[in-house]
Amino acid sequence: MTHNVSVEVTDGFHLVIDALKQNGIDTIFGLVGIPITDLARLAQAEGMRFIGFRHEQNAGNAAAIAGYITQKPGICLTVSAPGFLNGLTALANATTNCFPMILISGSSEREIVDLQQGDYEEMDQLNIARPHAKAAFRVLKAEDIGIGIARAIRAAVSGRPGGVYLDLPAALLAQTIEANHGKRSLVQVVDPAPRQLPAPESVDRALALLKGAKKPLILLGKGAAYAQADDDIRALVERTGIPYLPMSMAKGLLPDTHAQCASAARSFVLAEADVVVLVGARLNWLLAHGKGKTWGKPKQFVQIDIAPTEIDSNVAIAAPLIGDIGSCVGALLAGLDRAGIDKPEGEWLAAIAEKKETNVAKMAALLDKNPAPMNFHSALRAIRDVLKQHPDINLVNEGANTLDYARSIIDQYQPRKRFDSGTWGIMGIGMGYAIGAAVVSGKPVVAVEGDSAFGFSGMELETICRYDLPVTTIIFNNNGVYKGTDVNPTGGAEPAPTVFVKNARYDKMIEAFGGIGYNATTPEELTRALSEAIAAGKPALINAVIDETAGTESGRLTNLNPQSAAKK
Ligand code: ADP
Numbered sequence: 001m002t003h004n005v006s007v008e009v010t011d012g013f014h015l016v017i018d019a020l021k022q023n024g025i026d027t028i029f030g031l032v033g034i035p036i037t038d039l040a041r042l043a044q045a046e047g048m049r050f051i052g053f054r055h056e057q058n059a060g061n062a063a064a065i066a067g068y069i070t071q072k073p074g075i076c077l078t079v080s081a082p083g084f085l086n087g088l089t090a091l092a093n094a095t096t097n098c099f100p101m102i103l104i105s106g107s108s109e110r111e112i113v114d115l116q117q118g119d120y121e122e123m124d125q126l127n128i129a130r131p132h133a134k135a136a137f138r139v140l141k142a143e144d145i146g147i148g149i150a151r152a153i154r155a156a157v158s159g160r161p162g163g164v165y166l167d168l169p170a171a172l173l174a175q176t177i178e179a180n181h182g183k184r185s186l187v188q189v190v191d192p193a194p195r196q197l198p199a200p201e202s203v204d205r206a207l208a209l210l211k212g213a214k215k216p217l218i219l220l221g222k223g224a225a226y227a228q229a230d231d232d233i234r235a236l237v238e239r240t241g242i243p244y245l246p247m248s249m250a251k252g253l254l255p256d257t258h259a260q261c262a263s264a265a266r267s268f269v270l271a272e273a274d275v276v277v278l279v280g281a282r283l284n285w286l287l288a289h290g291k292g293k294t295w296g297k298p299k300q301f302v303q304i305d306i307a308p309t310e311i312d313s314n315v316a317i318a319a320p321l322i323g324d325i326g327s328c329v330g331a332l333l334a335g336l337d338r339a340g341i342d343k344p345e346g347e348w349l350a351a352i353a354e355k356k357e358t359n360v361a362k363m364a365a366l367l368d369k370n371p372a373p374m375n376f377h378s379a380l381r382a383i384r385d386v387l388k389q390h391p392d393i394n395l396v397n398e399g400a401n402t403l404d405y406a407r408s409i410i411d412q413y414q415p416r417k418r419f420d421s422g423t424w425g426i427m428g429i430g431m432g433y434a435i436g437a438a439v440v441s442g443k444p445v446v447a448v449e450g451d452s453a454f455g456f457s458g459m460e461l462e463t464i465c466r467y468d469l470p471v472t473t474i475i476f477n478n479n480g481v482y483k484g485t486d487v488n489p490t491g492g493a494e495p496a497p498t499v500f501v502k503n504a505r506y507d508k509m510i511e512a513f514g515g516i517g518y519n520a521t522t523p524e525e526l527t528r529a530l531s532e533a534i535a536a537g538k539p540a541l542i543n544a545v546i547d548e549t550a551g552t553e554s555g556r557l558t559n560l561n562p563q564s565a566a567k568k
């Protein structure tokens with residue numbers, strides 16, 4: 001950009017885009033307005049992808065899942081105050097799930113905001129973001145943009161990944177500096193997420209614990225999936241012969257059909273194991289905090305994690321192994337022979353095999369039924385069978401019953417192909433994750449959504465159609481949150497808190513934007529619609545009509561409702 005004949009100048013807008021590009025970032029998810037519209041335009045003009053959303057939360061969710069899939073921070077761009085706050089839920093969700101993303105928000109004039117003089121979209125965004133982010137920065141001088149973006153990238157992806165907030169005031173974007181000076185101020189981040197090797201004595205301690213185990217178990221979490229150490233993780237599982245359990249987003253790290261997969265005997269192995277190796281999985285609510293009935297017999301843990309403060313968070317950890325998962329798993333592998341670790345005893349493996357067989361038979365009986373209308377099982381059987389033919393498809397999944405049943409019924413065959421409500425159990429990630437996954441993977445996406453869950457991000461169907469993304473959304477339509485059967489106890493006309501309009505036709509929504517809509521009332525119709533939609537590679541939505549009496553309150557979390565919890 002040339003402002004006068006003698007000195008070539010650049011400005012904040014250009015420096016932000018140049019800094020991102022220089023660090024290999026090629027996509028921005030966002031929603032435009034003052035003061036960032038021109039930033040989005042410039043990004044596109046400079047060859048980046050700008051994917052424009054209808055609500056910032058969905059753009060943020062797309063950025064977060066892009067970060068999880070690629071190990072590069074996903075970028076979400078928003079306007080100030082309300083746009084920023086809309087994006088903040090996604091930033092907090094990314095931080096909670098350990099996904100690397102950067103929320104970049106434009107902000108109003110500092111002088112006015114700090115004196116609270118009532119600027120357009122006035123808000124002290126930096127301070128509001130701080131507790132919800134792994135790190136938060138503001139850049140005030142154009143010559144600091146390079147450093148600001150470098151710090152944001154490194155904070156997002158190094159150590160335990162998370163969400164980072166970057167505040168860019170409007171005045172900064174318009175600031176001009178000499179072009180050469182600007183160029184020199186940019187930073188190419190070297191080795192943004194360096195390997196972190198575990199201490200040798202920690203490795204020996206973990207191996208010694210494993211050596212003494214009679215009933216060992218490996219538990220793979222989404223940290224293991226994120227780490228992209230797929231071959232070493234498979235080698236550890238197969239060379240030790242230890243049965244393993246994948247957490248929901250770690251499904252597919254090894255195919256769910258693997259002989260050592262103990263998912264079908266989950267309760268049994270959690271209760272019975274004596275030594276559990278946690279690989280990138282936290283002992284939070286999703287694992288019953290590592291104690292209580294779920295965990296049955298006393299046990300000892302090896303915990304592999306990059307965050308040292310995760311250790312002993314819920315129960316005492318006998319053998320912490322701190323480092324990146326690739327390095328830690330590699331070190332264990334290298335020590336297996338030295339430590340003399342043999343395959344687990346046949347008795348343990350036989351007991352698991354027997355339990356699996358019984359449970360698989362029980363599930364098969366449920367799956368084989370053909371009730372009319374469909375229930376969760378018969379609809380998911382149809383989806384499972386179609387997806388088996390497409391092992392590289394991305395699966396997004398949210399809802400209560402829809403999430404719980406799909407997680408156990410649909411097999412995953414490849415790593416990082418399942419994206420769901422995650423650590424918070426959040427509803428609303430559906431269309432954002434679907435768009436993010438489609439954009440960065442270039443592969444089709446199937447989103448299996450409860451009707452309530454879908455509602456949080458449903459307007460992004462327009463975005464999916466606008467960018468012509470190969471996303472098929474399947475709505476499990478049972479007329480409400482959890483179920484569709486509640487009635488107002490007063491007999492009044494106002495609907496009960498959990499119910500929706502009966503027999504809604506979600507398929508008509510996508511038709512408004514030129515997508516393909518299907519209404520499926522039987523497993524056969526669902527199979528046909530899904531096969532056709534995937535083959536077409538076009539935006540599609542299937543309204544799957546599910547029995548409104550099927551399912552339970554809160555899916556499998558019934559026990560967390562205060563009334564049930566109080567009874568415990
Ligand atoms: P899940 O929900 O699947 O059980 P969590 O999100 O609870 O998994 O746990 C993921 C864990 O993985 C976090 O504690 C995080 O610090 C850790 N983690 C993330 N990336 C890495 C990595 N590259 N190396 C080691 N640990 C990692």
Ligand code: TZD
Nearest residue numbers: 399400401402425426427450451452453481482
């Ligand atoms: N709001 C947000 C952001 N997250 C939440 N988890 C909830 C509300 C509470 N909630 C759940 O935990 S699941 C759920 C809600 C509203 C929806 C369940 O209904 P559904 O699924 O139609 O999506 P099923 O399959 O019919 O149970």
